[in-house]
Amino acid sequence: MAEALLQVTNLHAHYGESHILHGVDFTVNKGEVVTLLGRNGAGRTTTLRAILGLTGSRSGSIKINGVEAIALSTHKIAHLGLGYCPEERGIFASLSCEENLLLPPVVGGNGTTGMSVSQIYDMFPNLKERRDSQGTRLSGGEQQMLAVARILRTGASLLLLDEISEGLAPVIVQALARMIRMLKAKGYTIVMVEQNFRFAAPLADRFYVMEHGKIVEGFASAELTAKMDMLHEYLGV
Amino acid sequence: MEIFGVPLQAMLGQLLLGLVNGSFYAMLSLGLAVIFGLLNIINFSHGALYMMGAYGAYIGLTTFEMNYWVALVVAPLVVGAFGMVIERAMLQWLYKLDHLYGLLLTFGLTLMLEGLFRSFFGVSGQPYPVPDALRGATDVGFMVLPNYRAWVVLASLIVCFATWFVIERTKLGAYLRAATENPKLVQAFGINVPLMVMLTFGFGVALAAFAGVLAAPIIQVNPLMGSNLIIVVFAVVVIGGMGSIMGAILTGLGLGLIEGLTKVFYPEASSTVVFVIMIIVLLVRPAGLFGKEK
Secondary structure, eight states: OOOEEEEEEEEEEEETTEEEEEEEEEEEETTOEEEEEEOTTSSHHHHHHHHTTOSSSEEEEEEETTEEOTTSOHHHHHTTTEEEEOTTOOOOTTSBHHHHHHOSOOOOTTSOOOOOHHHHHHHOHHHHHTTTSBGGGSOHHHHHHHHHHTTTSSOOSEEEEESTTTTOOHHHHHHHHHHHHHHHHTTOEEEEEOSOHHHHTTTOSEEEEEETTEEEEEEEGGGTGGGHHHHHHHHOO | OEETTEEHHHHHHHHHHHHHHHHHHHHHHHHHHHHHHHHOOOOTTHHHHHHHHHHHHHHHHHHHOOOHHHHHHHHHHHHHHHHHHHHHHTGGGTTTSOHHHHHHHHHHHHHHHHHHHHHHHOSSOBOOOOOGGGOSEEEOSSSEEEHHHHHHHHHHHHHHHHHHHHHHHSHHHHHHHHHHHOHHHHHHTTOOHHHHHHHHHHHHHHHHHHHHHHHTTTSOBOTTHHHHHHHHHHHHHHHHOTTOHHHHHHHHHHHHHHHHHHHHHOGGGTTTHHHHHHHHHHHHOTTOSSSOOO
16 A cells, blocks of 8 residues: 655645645545646745745645644754755855765755765766856756755655756657656655656556645546546646 | 055054954854855844853863863864854754845844843953963064964964865865755755854854854953944955855955054044955955956
8 A cells, every 4th residue: 555755735825915736635545756737836946945845835635644734943943854946046156066966965864865965966967067157157958957956965755846958859758758757766765846748648657636735636547538638728738 | 664654564553453353253244154155144143152262261261170272173163053043943944035034033132132231241351371481472573563463363374274174175165166056955965054054053163162262362251242343244245255265264354454553543433444445345346346246
């Protein structure tokens, strides 16, 4: 029986006065790759941010590895074994490439160890080559690699990846797809927010569709072809 | 020997004085720059906290017979802890607001602290003796170097460059630089940013207090000593630009030297030269000499 690593129940979140998430429910099992689909503004990025406590007020329940995280502060949530790659990548300009890579502290509380720096450099040779460059001098693709790579050495077992394929050249998107497959094979659990349906479709085990701050549909990849009409309607893909 | 009609001895003497002043500018503007970077607060109370450091040494000596060297450690710790209480109790509520609110709050705090010390100690200065080990002067050949002033310059350089090293070259500094750019993301990586902010403010304040203890034997310890200095220090920060740690250090030392030179060649301008430079820098490079243009 699959074991839930992340269980979100009736999650509400606000930014200041505006109520963005209206009771989000979804589950991610250990070792799964789950993609949140939806139009811009449907609340997918906010869902990831709310899991980490980066929104304003939030309510409901977020269980990570069985631990209730709704009332925890952001840095404590991270220590439940989360790795977060934000949509804007969040590469620090005042840090070198390698300093960016080494920045996130180890968060794998339950004995899980992340990849070593040399393993990461084997996987992303570009980052090794440019280790001394200023973080924001890297190309867009390199910055994206760096943004994902730096959460791989922390021991985080649950990765939240926001629009990692956005604005990148096809060859880099293919490299990212290979990376996701490899991470899945290594046992990482991944929640992706993706606009790029063709990137996400072959990678995910399950999909959730969001609309107006709620999950409106959830299905497994096997049902994908049967659901295409519905997806056309929701996403216009 | 003379340079432009000024005896070399007098010139070197003024340059040393300038370097001593510059040491204080550097230590204080460094603290201000670090605090502004991470907390987004223009800490007007920095001068009052420097004054508290000097009084820490004075009270330590008169009440607890604490010697200078102990005071140099204890006073910054006590004043730094006081700063952390201020940060938790007041400043933490202002981070999301405009800079002006932090400036106003710390300005009010300055008036209260200075008022408090004035009502206890009056406005006249209290003398603080130079520690025995640093009395007297050393003849270094080309000039006679007062030992205590040499120590002030040395101590300030060590503290400033140690701070620079920690911020620019260590893991802790990387956290600090990253949190200055994007505190929320750094916290999402699992770092306790609120704690880091509190400790950083405590450190900046402790640096001001350390400068205060260093200053105690040179100037009379008095409640307004910080106000006299802080305006120049703000000008130094504007000239150097808020963005750079090394910039704050070099600008502080450099302006101290320029002030010293002005005293030699045109004494009338010595107290305004910093502000003249500030105006020129603001016109030519509004972000400051070392600041990053937005």
